[in-house]
Structure formats: structure tokens, C-alpha cells
Amino acid sequence: MTPAHSAPPDELLGCFADWSSAADDLDRPELALTLLDQTPRLGDRRRSVLRARLLLLVGRPADAVEVLRDEAITELPAGARASWPYLVLAASLAATGDMRAYHWLLATAARVEPNPAVSHLVAVAAEHTGDTGTADSAWLSILADHGVATPTSVARFAVAAMTSRDRHDFRASVRDVVRTAASFRHLDPPLAEDPQPVLDAADALCARGDEAGARLLVRTVTRLNPRIPRLEERLRELTPADGTRKHRLVAAALLVGGALLIPLGVVAAVLVAVGRQVWIRRVPIPGLDRTDSVTWRTLRHLRFNPSSGTVNGPKEDKRGWYGLAGLAALLVTPFLIDGPMNRLYLALTASPLASIRSTLVASLVVFLLISAAAGGYLAARAAHRQTQSRRTDRRRMAATRQELTLAERCRCWQSNFLTGGFAVTYLRSHLVPVGDGPIELGGGIRGVVGRCPQTDTLWLHAPTGSAAPVLLRGSLPDSPDEEPDPHFAGPYL
Ligand SMILES: [Zn+2]
The missing domain is CATH 1.25.40 (Serine Threonine Protein Phosphatase 5, Tetratricopeptide repeat)
Incomplete structure (x- = not known):
């Protein structure tokens, strides 16, 4: 050998x-x-x-x-x-x-x-x-x-x-x-x-x-x-920059207009809902036609979730659950603040603020209720993201461990090329370098060659510029030298 x-x-x-x-x-x-x-x-x-x-x-x-x-x-x-x-x-x-x-x-x-x-x-x-x-x-x-x-x-x-x-x-x-x-x-x-x-x-x-x-x-x-x-x-x-900027300005102006309609109550709600549908279906996004624009707006719901490593569609939206947590916090808060608020009200009796103590305590109660609802919502969201993120970290670490174990095992009989990070790990973990560094291979190619300690196969780590690294498998040793087939017809026809 x-x-x-x-x-x-x-x-x-x-x-x-x-x-x-x-x-x-x-x-x-x-x-x-x-x-x-x-x-x-x-x-x-x-x-x-x-x-x-x-x-x-x-x-x-x-x-x-x-x-x-x-x-x-x-x-x-x-x-x-x-x-x-x-x-x-x-x-x-x-x-x-x-x-x-x-x-x-x-x-x-x-x-x-x-x-x-x-x-x-x-x-x-x-x-x-x-x-x-x-x-x-x-x-x-x-x-x-x-x-x-x-x-x-x-x-x-x-x-x-x-x-x-x-x-x-x-x-x-x-x-x-x-x-x-x-x-x-x-x-x-x-x-x-x-x-x-x-x-x-x-x-x-x-x-x-x-x-x-x-x-x-x-x-x-x-x-x-x-x-x-x-x-x-x-x-x-x-993205056409000018058109997009103008389009956003018009959208913002319409939003402000919608907000100004609030005093009209239900009529305003109906007008805003109809206006929104007309905007989505009829007003094209700059550079897109009408169908492409509606497609573009529909795909807004599609979102990659980095903490879970999955794609969220509209169905995976968890905002309903966060809202429920906010509501629960809102319902519990009155029981928690009842005592302290009463004590505060009494304590204010002898203070210079006695005349406005009702308004003060009522404002404070409203503020605490809104904060509790928002806090419940945000806490539920943070907890959910934390759990997802921990789960993704565990999955990622398990995948890395598995990749390292796999890279140490011989796959020379299995694949004739490997790519990406795994190719580099395989070169380092499984193959033994041939020579002191890159070898001049002719044709302007310099590549690192590694040998499999089990099968003697030579792999070439070829230069690929900015693309992902690749490992190419050489001939398997001791295989009979194949004579060119005189009837060579390429792939099966
Ligand atoms: Zn091997």
C-alpha cells in the first residue's frame, strides 16, 4: 500500500x-x-x-x-x-x-x-x-x-x-x-x-x-x-425605488385619512374595510401588474421563522394565543390591584392631591389594566419564541454532532461528490492529506487531495471560487481498468 x-x-x-x-x-x-x-x-x-x-x-x-x-x-x-x-x-x-x-x-x-x-x-x-x-x-x-x-x-x-x-x-x-x-x-x-x-x-x-x-x-x-x-x-x-416611495407615501396618506374618519364610528369601519379591499385588489404595486400585485400582497403572510427554522403560513399565526394570554392578564389584574388602589385612595385623602384623587386613581387603574394586557401578550410571545429558539438550538447542535460523526465514517463507497460544509468536515475528519498542501494538477488547477484511509480512494478538493466547496471522488482502487466500450451509447436510450 x-x-x-x-x-x-x-x-x-x-x-x-x-x-x-x-x-x-x-x-x-x-x-x-x-x-x-x-x-x-x-x-x-x-x-x-x-x-x-x-x-x-x-x-x-x-x-x-x-x-x-x-x-x-x-x-x-x-x-x-x-x-x-x-x-x-x-x-x-x-x-x-x-x-x-x-x-x-x-x-x-x-x-x-x-x-x-x-x-x-x-x-x-x-x-x-x-x-x-x-x-x-x-x-x-x-x-x-x-x-x-x-x-x-x-x-x-x-x-x-x-x-x-x-x-x-x-x-x-x-x-x-x-x-x-x-x-x-x-x-x-x-x-x-x-x-x-x-x-x-x-x-x-x-x-x-x-x-x-x-x-x-x-x-x-x-x-x-x-x-x-x-x-x-x-x-x-x-425594486423601482421612485415608484415604491410614492406608493408608500400614498398608502400612508390613506392610513391617516382612515384614522380621521374614526368619529364616524361604524360607518368609518365599513369605509376603511371596503377601501382596504379596493387597495389590495385594484391598486397595482409599482413595477407589477394587478395579478402579480395581489400575489405579492398575499405572500406577505409567508414568513421564515428563524427561531423554529420553519416557514410560518397564515395558519401558524400564534397571535390568537398571545391575545388570550393578554386577556387572562387583564382579568386577573383587578383582583391584584384592588387592595393597593384602595390604600392609595385613602392615603391621598390627607394630601394636597385630595381633590383630584378619584381621577388620579382611576387613571392609574386604566394604565395598569392596559399594561397588564400588553404585558401578558408580550410575555406569552417572548416565552413561545424562547421555547422555539431553545428547541432549534438543540436540533442544530444535534445536527452538528451527527454531521461530525457521519464525516468520520467512510462514505467513499457511497457518493462520488460531496458539497458545502460537510465536504470540508469530511476532508478534515476522514481523509488523510496527500502532500503538504494544494497540488498543481495541470490546466491551471490547484487542488487539495485527500486519501481515504480505508479504501485508498483519492478525493480532490477542487477550487470553486466563490461557490460552495466541493469534494470529487477519484477512481476506486483495485477496480479493473475499464476498457472503453466499443458500443458506447451514452445513457440508456
Ligand atoms: Zn473512506
Whole structure:
């Protein structure tokens, strides 16, 4: 066995193909391409098709066509005969503007078993040809039908879903928007570590001229998650400052007007209630149309509760209970203050304040009753939040303990990539560093390599810039060196 602190160059070179494949699974085509370009086995057909697909994904379809040409994959077969290399060729040609290849791709995709890899090619080719409708339905299918949730697929799904949100019925629109925003909640790494997919979706919506959709999406995501400053900043950028300021001024003026109506009693209450409904349903928020405005106002009830770690909908509102506590305090207080107030009243008899003692004591009683009601309400709320916060702390500590235990155990046989904080903990707790620090891996990549003490697997902690950290698994040792399959057809078709 090789000593744990070093690895012969051949062993490192043998890992690049698997690191590249892990980066591809992780939805990092740029990194996957750089790693694939370091693999030593140049010139095999399988690698060329993999490379062509990655070139297409990073927006270099002309280079993809070149790579396939070197393997004599140049002409699309007559008729719609599915074979993975030709599907990649068709998608690449389509992305360079060849509409004949695009139609061949669509005709062939329609004949094969529904498959996320083929849908992905269709989506990318359709995006390049400007066929937004087809691209959208392909992305919707990748997530909804095949459950492939990568940062890219979720971001594109969100764009497609927001574009097709209901523009007439606000109830349907609320459902569409919440469902779309919720699709970001189970990403790996989580949004709190990398909110880029939401920012990408917002940018794509703006590029389609749907700033309102971008704004609704970013705001709803922020309401479903703990604070994410980069999303809050994007929301501010999307909000038209001037219009919003004027809108708030008008709302404040109307509130004051409503308050001035109080002497009218019941009539005022009716007028205010009707006015409020008219305002909510009829007056659009600057930058939004009427349906989007009502959706926006309805989603006001949605709130992430940092002390419980859950999202509060209107039903989880506990204000009723707090009010009950306030009422209980109000009912008990007269019994408690009865004696002291009587004594105070008597004590004031001989003082210079004797003439106004009734007014004084009555005012004091009213003040104490109001304070008791407010105090009961606030105390109940504070106690509830305290309990929730303690429960969340306990849960968080248990999760951290569990993560540390899990990170010490070997998962090298289980996953081919790990992301986020867990990846870093796994590197520190389970893997033994290879070399003294980052290793020059070629292609401008410097990465930290760690070895599993149990399976000898080499993991690459690749640089990812501002994105969440990732660990990519290399080849499992002692696995038979796989010969390239001469009938390689890519994913099952
Ligand atoms: Zn291991």
C-alpha cells in the first residue's frame, strides 16, 4: 500500500476521468471539462463524446462539432436513429444554428424512452436556437418528470415555471410562485451556502423582460429561507425605488385619512374595510401588474421563522394565543390591584392631591389594566419564541454532532461528490492529506487531495471560487481498468 501522505503521479493521473465525471454529476461543466482535458488517454472515442457534450454545455458548440469531427462523427444518419454520439452531434450542430440538425434532434428525442440526458441536450440546443418554448418544456420535464435537481436544472425550471405562472387568477399564481420558490429548498449545496441558482433564474427572467417575475421569485425565496444577504440585495436592485416611495407615501396618506374618519364610528369601519379591499385588489404595486400585485400582497403572510427554522403560513399565526394570554392578564389584574388602589385612595385623602384623587386613581387603574394586557401578550410571545429558539438550538447542535460523526465514517463507497460544509468536515475528519498542501494538477488547477484511509480512494478538493466547496471522488482502487466500450451509447436510450 502506498504511504498515506503521498501519491505517485500515475495514481493522480488515473483519477482525473472520475473527478471530471463527479464534477459533471455536480453540474460544474467548466470544472469537469478542465479535469477531463488532463486525462492521459487521448484520442479515444468515448472521451471525445464526453468532451463534446461538456463543450456544448459550457457554450462552445463549434468546438464540440470539431472534437466529434476528429472521431469521424460528422454526418447525422438518415432517419431518426438514436445513438448517443449522434444526439450530441445534432445538439452541437443545432446550437451553431443548423436547423436541420435541430429538427433531427427533436424527431429522434421524440422516439426514445423519456430520458433526462436527452431532454438536457434538447433544452441546451433549444436555448441556443432561441426556441424558448421547447427549452422551457424540456427543463420542466427534467425536474418534474425525472427529478434531476441540480443548480442549473432548478434555476432553468424556475424560469420556465415563473414564465408560465397564472396571469389572471391570483390564487393560482400564488400556488405557482410558492411551488417554484420551494424547488430551491432542497439543493445541494443549500441556498444559504450558494444562492447563485436563484440569482441566475432572476437574471434569465429579466433577460426575457419579466422583471416582475424575477422580483416575485427572489422575494418568495427570501421568505422561505433564513436571511441570505445576496438575495436581499438583488431584491432591492429589482425594486423601482421612485415608484415604491410614492406608493408608500400614498398608502400612508390613506392610513391617516382612515384614522380621521374614526368619529364616524361604524360607518368609518365599513369605509376603511371596503377601501382596504379596493387597495389590495385594484391598486397595482409599482413595477407589477394587478395579478402579480395581489400575489405579492398575499405572500406577505409567508414568513421564515428563524427561531423554529420553519416557514410560518397564515395558519401558524400564534397571535390568537398571545391575545388570550393578554386577556387572562387583564382579568386577573383587578383582583391584584384592588387592595393597593384602595390604600392609595385613602392615603391621598390627607394630601394636597385630595381633590383630584378619584381621577388620579382611576387613571392609574386604566394604565395598569392596559399594561397588564400588553404585558401578558408580550410575555406569552417572548416565552413561545424562547421555547422555539431553545428547541432549534438543540436540533442544530444535534445536527452538528451527527454531521461530525457521519464525516468520520467512510462514505467513499457511497457518493462520488460531496458539497458545502460537510465536504470540508469530511476532508478534515476522514481523509488523510496527500502532500503538504494544494497540488498543481495541470490546466491551471490547484487542488487539495485527500486519501481515504480505508479504501485508498483519492478525493480532490477542487477550487470553486466563490461557490460552495466541493469534494470529487477519484477512481476506486483495485477496480479493473475499464476498457472503453466499443458500443458506447451514452445513457440508456
Ligand atoms: Zn473512506
